[in-house]
Amino acid sequence: MARIALIGGDGIGPEVIGVAETVLAAAAAGHGLQVTLDRWDLSADRYLRSGVTITDAERERLTGEYDAALVGAFGDPRVPDNAHARDILLGLRFSADLYINFRPCRLLVPDLSPLRHPDPGTDIVFFRENTEGLYAGVGGSFKTGTGDEIATETSVNTRKGVERIVRAAFEHAARTGRGRVTLVDKSNVLRYEGGLWRRVFAEVGAEFPDIAREAVYVDAMAMDLVRRPQRYEVVVTSNLFGDILSDLGAQVTGGLGLAPSANLNPGTWALFEPVHGSAPDIAGRGTANPLAAVGCASLALSHLGLDEAAADVDECIAESIREGVTTPDLGGDSATGEVGEWMAARLSG
Ligand code: NAD
Numbered sequence: 001m002a003r004i005a006l007i008g009g010d011g012i013g014p015e016v017i018g019v020a021e022t023v024l025a026a027a028a029a030g031h032g033l034q035v036t037l038d039r040w041d042l043s044a045d046r047y048l049r050s051g052v053t054i055t056d057a058e059r060e061r062l063t064g065e066y067d068a069a070l071v072g073a074f075g076d077p078r079v080p081d082n083a084h085a086r087d088i089l090l091g092l093r094f095s096a097d098l099y100i101n102f103r104p105c106r107l108l109v110p111d112l113s114p115l116r117h118p119d120p121g122t123d124i125v126f127f128r129e130n131t132e133g134l135y136a137g138v139g140g141s142f143k144t145g146t147g148d149e150i151a152t153e154t155s156v157n158t159r160k161g162v163e164r165i166v167r168a169a170f171e172h173a174a175r176t177g178r179g180r181v182t183l184v185d186k187s188n189v190l191r192y193e194g195g196l197w198r199r200v201f202a203e204v205g206a207e208f209p210d211i212a213r214e215a216v217y218v219d220a221m222a223m224d225l226v227r228r229p230q231r232y233e234v235v236v237t238s239n240l241f242g243d244i245l246s247d248l249g250a251q252v253t254g255g256l257g258l259a260p261s262a263n264l265n266p267g268t269w270a271l272f273e274p275v276h277g278s279a280p281d282i283a284g285r286g287t288a289n290p291l292a293a294v295g296c297a298s299l300a301l302s303h304l305g306l307d308e309a310a311a312d313v314d315e316c317i318a319e320s321i322r323e324g325v326t327t328p329d330l331g332g333d334s335a336t337g338e339v340g341e342w343m344a345a346r347l348s349g
């Protein structure tokens with residue numbers, strides 16, 4: 001029996017995870033699957049109430065007793081230093097060594113793109129390194145608050161860390177028949193990390209002679225993802241560049257409301273979360289698009305080997321868009337929960 005923990009988090013997180021829960025339950029019922037869905041309260045509310053972000057015992061139970069977790073988003077204006085997000089989200093990525101942040105951006109319907117001439121074949125997968133780089137927390141602040149203040153943030157890149165994400169990208173390309181892997185970096189300025197990434201990219205890439213490889217600077221990539229996103233198939237990059245470019249990739253294929261992501265270390269516990277954040281500007285209104293969270297439910301089902309149920313959920317997402325059963329960001333007038341109910345009715349029947 002599969003066990004999935006549901007963690008709404010903050011802002012629109014609980015709203016969209018509520019829909020993912022409805023959809024997961026319906027897909028499980030439709031396929032006669034036993035899937036246990038447990039809600040967990042890890043959030044800014046809890047942190048502000050109790051001072052606790054996540055305990056060691058909770059982290060152990062979450063990763064030990066569940067196959068996966070589905071997370072909404074963390075971020076609350078009442079926690080300006082984002083302490084709870086760092087402990088819970090980054091903490092789980094790091095402690096479970098979830099080194100792959102897999103972020104697919106596929107244009108399901110050309111009308112969803114803000115571009116003038118979208119290519120219906122646009123289908124990019126980002127392999128964002130997820131445990132190192134500028135997210136490693138190496139640095140410090142000296143003479144803080146004085147006129148002489150110094151702040152440093154060091155980008156950590158290990159041979160092992162770079163090699164495993166680059167390999168994951170090439171293996172994915174080989175497995176899914178994608179012809180090219182693009183490395184994105186800033187090696188014209190960041191010489192040390194750039195040197196390591198480029199050498200490893202060439203070495204690992206040489207093991208995949210049928211897959212073309214190219215390297216693009218991150219500034220040019222930001223431009224090219226708007227100019228001709230259809231050109232890119234598999235993109236591998238560092239933690240921060242991946243964070244930024246996956247929002248851009250999401251927007252050219254329909255917006256943050258549609259983009260799911262998976263935090264993976266193959267063969268182990270995994271964490272699924274929309275690319276978007278807690279969207280405090282629309283929280284509580286019932287207008288949040290739940291499709292990114294539903295896309296996460298599909299990725300979680302695939303991760304559990306429940307591929308038919310995952311395919312049904314994917315088809316249901318595409319159908320809701322074609323039928324116009326969408327939230328205002330996609331031009332519809334359905335509420336968050338209504339999209340979920342519409343999907344559940346299709347999936348359980
Ligand atoms: P955001 O992704 O929350 O919102 C950016 C814009 O996109 C907003 O206008 C928002 O209304 C819109 N949007 C996002 N998701 C949407 C959805 N599902 N449906 C419709 N519209 C949607 O980014 P932000 O405003 O920069 O960040 C808000 C908070 O979320 C911050 O505290 C940030 O740190 C946090 N954050 C968390 C995660 C995460 O937990 N995975 C990811 C990104 C940002």
Ligand code: IPM
Nearest residue numbers: 074075085089090243275277
């Ligand atoms: C994301 C988010 C997180 C990140 C934040 C909330 C820590 O932006 O998942 O894309 O930067 O990784």
Ligand code: MN
Nearest residue numbers: 243244247275
């Ligand atoms: Mn982000």
